[in-house]
Amino acid sequence: MTSWTDTELDRIAAADEIDLASERADGSLRDPVTMWMVRTGDFIYVRSVKGREGSWFRGAQTRHQGRVRSAGITKDVTFQDADPSVQEAVDAAYRAKYGDRYPGIVDHVLTAQSRESTLQLAPADGAEPPAGVPATAANGGAARPPTRLAHAGRGSDSGC
Incomplete structure (x- = not known):
């Protein structure tokens, strides 16, 4: 699996928001959703305020892949x-990053419902699984990386 570079992690972690566009079944991208994200160690995480029922989260479950943009970085990722x-x-990363500035809002990403939707964003490595092998098995449990990503403009699928 491909990893984030230190520069990418630092730049994304310093940004307040990330634009996440999940991939539809046909390979095109949904409109991006702007959301908070945090870095923990060498990983980037996002959560849905509405938990697993949030519209963007449900969309991300279609193919478990898409594209993110933040801090001048655009990257194809797996969810x-x-x-x-x-x-x-x-939880601690969300409190540290957003708690002082948005104390009444940060609690919404710390609920049990929101925690259930925590996704790790991993850079896509471009490897295709062998024919007949499910994507999750071929990538050691990770979702298959994007194969056909179309350009998508900034949208308003705000089902955070």
Whole structure:
């Protein structure tokens, strides 16, 4: 699996928001959704305020891949369910990054419902699974990276 570079991690972590566009079944991108994200170690995480029922989250479950833009970086990524062991660290990262400036809002990404939707964003490596092998098996449990990504403009699929 491809990793984020230190420069990418630093720049994205310093930004307040990320634009996330998930891939539809036909390979085109949905309109991007602007959301908060946090860095924990060498990983970037996002959450849906509405949990697994949020429209952008449901869209991300179609192919588990898409494109993100933040801090001048555009990257094709896979969306992987976060390991439950990172939830407290992700909570702490959200509190540290947004808590002082948005104390009444940050609590919305710290609920049990929101925590259930925590996704780790991983750079896509471009590898295709062998014929007949499910994408998750071919990439050691990771979703298959994007194959056909179309350009999408800034949109308003705001089902955070």
